[in-house]
Amino acid sequence: MNKGKKHITVFEHESLRTDRGEQRLTDEQLKTLQLFYGEIGVPYYSLIHHGVRFNEFVGVIQVGKTVIEVLPKADRANSSDEEVKKSWRNVLISMLHVVGMFDIHASSNSNLSLRSNSILELYFELFIKEVEYLFHRGLVKKYRKTEGNKTALKGSIQFAKHISQNLVHQERFYVRHSAYNKEHDLHAILYKALKLLSYINTNVQLNSRLGALLLDFPEMYDIKITESVFDKIVFDRKTELYRNALEIAKLILLNYHPDLNRGANNVLALMFDMNVLWEKFVYVSLRKDKANITSIAAQNVKNFWKPISGYTSKMKPDIVLNKGKEDCVVLDTKWKSLNGYNPASEDLRQMFVYMKYYGAKKVALVYPGTENRNQSGQYYDHISNDSKGLSNEECSVISIGVVKDVKVWQKTICENINAWKENKNVIHQRDLNAAEK
Structure with a gap:
């Protein structure tokens, strides 16, 4: 049941079950959501018999290749009506835009909400637009400390590692030096986000743009993504243009939870507390x-x-x-x-x-x-x-x-x-x- 289903749309406080309803979870999807819930739980939904019940959080949870979209709702209109879903999707996107969740440098973003089928796809497209914008402006170079074996003496030699690694390779030097190039943490983060998007994206319209970016983007070293990696970033006059792309990359990378067992049911959750969003929306409206x-x-x-x-x-x-x-x-x-x-x-x-x-x-x-x-x-x-x-x-x-x-x-x-x-x-x-x- 539902194996071919790629997109499920529900409203806040509604339920998804494996045994009833027009839209159903597979047993495998429910098991994945239960594992993601864990022992301490997540605020997005609660576990019920044969299913989950969503809370006041809205947004998108992607389980494997299936996108579960949770929309806000403040009226009693028919929840199964596609026009109602489309209307509330646009309301949510508009609210997020007003409170600054969709601030981007790239131009021509006015039609994004009409083309995108979910908040997740919208964020994917915004991220792609931001990286394309950075390419158009030219990727910045930065100084980065690096160390390793070189055939020329450059920088300071690290004697302990030099002796242990080059005892029989006298033509090499284990040195630490500063390199001025495009290989730095900002690009490593963007490259990792692009690779992740190419793996989890379900919108075929974005595939070609993702493929082009990965071909053009210089290959980067793998960086371990944690909250502290983003906290250490300091923007200057040249890198300020990277802020929006990195904010979206942070949102995607930190909310991605890979399936360590088989890799088929990874979870990406981009969810927003409607109480917080409503508060910010009213505040911004009054301030305006x-x-x-x-x-x-x-x-x-x-x-x-x-x-x-x-x-x-x-x-x-x-x-x-x-x-x-x-x-x-x-x-x-x-x-x-x-x-x-x-x-x-x-x-x-x-x-x-x-x-x-x-x-x-x-x-x-x-x-x-x-x-x-x-x-x-x-x-x-x-x-x-x-x-x-x-x-x-x-x-x-x-x-x-x-x-x-x-x-x-x-x-x-x-x-x-x-x-x-x-x-x-x-x-x-x-x-x-x-x-x-």
Whole structure:
């Protein structure tokens, strides 16, 4: 079952099983995902009977040659509709682009989202474009320390290794010296990423471009990829152009998990936490239109509690507007659908603490939704003895309707949050659409 299937698309919080459903995993694929999950687990999905259930992470998990695409979803539209999948795929790509996940030097990237069948293919194509761009500009040379046997004395001789290796080869010298050429770590990383892509890529349209790059790229030494390799990279005036290509190479190489047993079910996981992505998207959208805002800060840290010994606990609201001012506002973003229910009690308690510690005039929870809506609620009076009395302290729930046009969506976010902030009526999406026309 499913042996010929190369692309599976599901939405967050949906399941894939081996024994039921229109889209199924093979037993081998499930075993691979179970091994990848391991004992400590991964945040992308949880294991269920005969399958996996995806969490709030979206993106792509490639198992062998099969691509499992996990898309976000904030409405109740038919999940099996191909147009719905395409629409949400474009929403995800647009959000990633807005928060800076697709910043590239190469030109003509406007049609990438239309041609690509998944986020994974989009990243592959972006990486290829970046390397092609570097080729067009000319690969840079750098000094690199190297050592080994040479037939000419160059640099400093390493006596211990020279004696042990060249006792019967007096024409050789074991030396350490600096070489100025294209053989350095930046190119070794890019070369390794190109070779990996040529092995795991399933998009035949990219094969010829990958093959051409590998033919033209100077053959490099093998480099062991770890987080520290990328941490040690220092960009200068000549190598700044490499930053984007190396960022994508880092994303691909560090998230690739080879199958050490048979090599047929390697796993590459490029997944994004929708809660983090939604927070960044709202923040960037508000920062883009600061007409009614003095200052805006994301993830502003404030000390909360200090034990007699040990580390201080901190609080970190998602977005703080006009911190320290009379009209300070705190926003916390949540990527979930309330479906008519109240927010979670812990979220409301958290917002109450933010209000007190930041001296905020207003606080609100910001959710995606099917329409624009603002609902305010009052906290009960915690000072007087009247347990039924309400205070003047409010926490609002702001629902922002998802718009497929990302620029219109950003404008919707700004206008609705500013309207709430200034106690004006919510800007309904139908009014915004009419204004756009």
